[in-house]
Structure formats: C-alpha cells, structure tokens
Amino acid sequence: MQENESAPQAEEQHRSFRYWADKLRTAVLCLIAGITLYALYSLRGSDWGAVYAFWHARRFLLAQVFLLGCCDIFLDGLIWRQVLRHQGVTPGKVQSIFLYFSAHAALLMPAQLGRAFRSAETARRCYVSAATTFSAEVLYLGFTAISASALFVSAFMFFQISATAFFLPLLLIPAGLAAAQVIRPLLIRLKLQIGFVSFLQPALAGxxxxxxxxxxINALNLYLVFRELIPDLSYMHALMISTSTLFVGAISGIPGGFGVAESYIGALLYWLKAPPVHLVPAVLAFRILSVWIWVPVGWLTLGLQSVAFRKKSTEETEASQ
Structure with a gap:
C-alpha cells in the first residue's frame, strides 16, 4: 500500500523538477538570445573593410588554429577508440576513423543524439549490441566531463591560489573517477553496460x-584567436570559457549547441572587453575551425563507409554462392 502511495508522489516530484528545469532552460536561452541581438545591433555602422584587413593579415594564425584543431580531433578519436576497447569493441584503424567522424555528421542532431547515432553505426558495423556501444558513448562523455570540470575548477582557483592550482587535476580527476565508482551500481541499474570492474584503474585515469x-588545446585556440583583441585575456580565462561550453551546449539541448555556444562565448568575451566589431567574426572563426568544419568531413566519411560496407557485403554474398 505504501509503495502504491509513493509512486504517484515520486512521479509528481519528477514532473515538478522537469517543469522548473524547463523554465530555467527557457530563461537562459532568452538571456543568450537577448545578448546575441544586442551584439548584432552593436555592429551597425562597423568598418567591415578594416575587419577583413585585420583577419586577412592573420590568416597564418587561423591556419595554426586549424592545425591545432586537427591535433585535438586526433586525440579525441584516440580516446574514443580506447573507451570502445575497454568495452570489448575493437574496430580496425580505418574503420575507427569512419565511425568516429559519423558523430560529426550527426552533429546537428539535438541533445547529444549525434553520439547515439555513432553508437548505432558502431554496433551495426562491428556486429555488437547497441547497448554496449551506447554505454561506451556515455562513458566517453563522462570522462570528458570529468576532465573539463577538473580544468575549469583549476583555472578558476588559479586566480585565488596561483600556480598551486596546476596540481588540482591530480586530485580532482581521481576524485571524479572515485565518484563514478560509487555510483557504478546505479549506472548498472540504469542498464548501462560497463565492460570493466572498476573506474579506479590507471588506464582509465590515463x-x-x-x-x-x-x-x-581547445583553450589555446581560443586564446590565440582573441589575445590581440583583448589585452587582459589570460589563458586561464580561455580555459574556463572553453571547458564550460561543454555543459552549456549539452544543457541547451540545441543541436551541437549551435548558436548557444557561440552566444555564450561571445557574451563572456564581450564582458572581457572584446571590441564588438571583431567579436562576431572571431567567435565564428574559432567555432568553425574547431567544430563546424568537421561536419562535412563526417558526412564524407559516412558516405565512404557506406560504400565500403556495401562492397564488402556484395563480396561476401558472391563468395558464399
């Protein structure tokens, strides 16, 4: 009887939480929209010829940002592949590249569903269960969130305790993994398939x-793009902005954080005294070179993967006959 009474109460609490969470999300999105409109309004009468000359003179800097972005993508793909291996999924090197970029092809899907799309593709190509690959995506995102949180706290504390803050990740990352180990039974009850016994192992910490x-690397790119525009900008500012965009984009539920992440970055940099005339081009340059340029690459690799998969299926069919 008591269980029957508690079930409606829990459902009501969940409904109330969702209601206020939606209200908060709407308020944040309205605030960001207002900031964006104000930024666009402030561009009236700007000398776009001077803006073009400024960035044209720094085209090699933008090329440097792109190359650093390539290193960022390489490391990200390596981490994702290692998480898959811990889950017992071992795609080949070329296949790993194709599968990794499939999430970028689906970057315009809302609420991190691009990762779900990649997990479905991985399950289909590697002949494993979708639950296993989806769990790998959740774990991968969780590891990314732990590192982002550790760096955000360290960058924030840098302004309080100076160089000592550099050692905080050595404490915060193991603490994050320990917290993951504590909630491991809950994750399993949520049907998450975890392919290892403990989060507290050197390989996962690595x-x-x-x-x-x-x-x-991502924060360095942001710093390189804006350091000449904002004299007071420090690398720690860039690190705080860069890491926090992960959570802003995810909470918004908007595909790829499109528009929200750009407005969020622009608002913080405007607060740091970035000149409005350069703000929009600089934010767009940073986001295009670090995120959006990989969307067409994702579609290209997805197409190549489909062609290769059909060719392999045809060869297997002919061999069986």
Missing amino acids: LVFLSMLNWL
Whole structure:
C-alpha cells in the first residue's frame, strides 16, 4: 500500500523538477538570445573593410588554429577508440576513423543524439549490441566531463591560489573517477553496460588525463584567436570559457549547441572587453575551425563507409554462392 502511495508522489516530484528545469532552460536561452541581438545591433555602422584587413593579415594564425584543431580531433578519436576497447569493441584503424567522424555528421542532431547515432553505426558495423556501444558513448562523455570540470575548477582557483592550482587535476580527476565508482551500481541499474570492474584503474585515469590535453588545446585556440583583441585575456580565462561550453551546449539541448555556444562565448568575451566589431567574426572563426568544419568531413566519411560496407557485403554474398 505504501509503495502504491509513493509512486504517484515520486512521479509528481519528477514532473515538478522537469517543469522548473524547463523554465530555467527557457530563461537562459532568452538571456543568450537577448545578448546575441544586442551584439548584432552593436555592429551597425562597423568598418567591415578594416575587419577583413585585420583577419586577412592573420590568416597564418587561423591556419595554426586549424592545425591545432586537427591535433585535438586526433586525440579525441584516440580516446574514443580506447573507451570502445575497454568495452570489448575493437574496430580496425580505418574503420575507427569512419565511425568516429559519423558523430560529426550527426552533429546537428539535438541533445547529444549525434553520439547515439555513432553508437548505432558502431554496433551495426562491428556486429555488437547497441547497448554496449551506447554505454561506451556515455562513458566517453563522462570522462570528458570529468576532465573539463577538473580544468575549469583549476583555472578558476588559479586566480585565488596561483600556480598551486596546476596540481588540482591530480586530485580532482581521481576524485571524479572515485565518484563514478560509487555510483557504478546505479549506472548498472540504469542498464548501462560497463565492460570493466572498476573506474579506479590507471588506464582509465590515463584516458581522462589525455582528455584534459584536448581541452588545453581547445583553450589555446581560443586564446590565440582573441589575445590581440583583448589585452587582459589570460589563458586561464580561455580555459574556463572553453571547458564550460561543454555543459552549456549539452544543457541547451540545441543541436551541437549551435548558436548557444557561440552566444555564450561571445557574451563572456564581450564582458572581457572584446571590441564588438571583431567579436562576431572571431567567435565564428574559432567555432568553425574547431567544430563546424568537421561536419562535412563526417558526412564524407559516412558516405565512404557506406560504400565500403556495401562492397564488402556484395563480396561476401558472391563468395558464399
């Protein structure tokens, strides 16, 4: 009888939580939309010829940002492949590249569903269960979130305790993995398939620290793009902005955080005294070179993968006959 009474109560609490969460999300999106409109309004009468000349003179800097972005993508793909291996999924090297970029092809899907699309593709191509590959995507995202959180806290504390903050990830990352181990039974009850006994092992900690290097590269790109525009911008500012975009984009539920991440970055940099006339081109350059340029690459690899898969299926059919 008591269980029957508690079930409606839990459902009501869940409904109330969703209601206020949606209200908060709407308020944040309205705030970001207002900031975006104000930024666009402030561009009226700007000298776009001067803006073009400024960035044309720094085209080699943008090329450098792109090359660093390639290193970022390489490391990210390596981490993703290692997480798959821990889940017992071992695609070949070329196949791993195709599968990794399939998430970028689906980057315009809302609420991180691009990762779900990649997990479905991985399950189909590697002949494993979708639950296993989806769990790998969740674990991969969790490791990324742990490293982002550790770096955000470290960058924030840098302004309080200076260089000592550099050692905080050595404490925060193991603490994050320990927290994951504590909630491991809950994750299993949520039908997450975890292919290893414990989160507290050196190999997994190494993946999280490697993910931290990803964020350091991404923050370096942001710093390189804006350092001449904002004299007071420090690398720690860039690191805080870069890592926090993961959570802003995910919470928004908007495909790839499109527009939200750009507005969020622009708002923070405007607050740091970035000149409005350069703000929009600089934010777009950073986001295109670090994120959106990989969308067509994802579609290309997805097409090549489909062609290769059909060719292999045809050869197997002919061999069986």
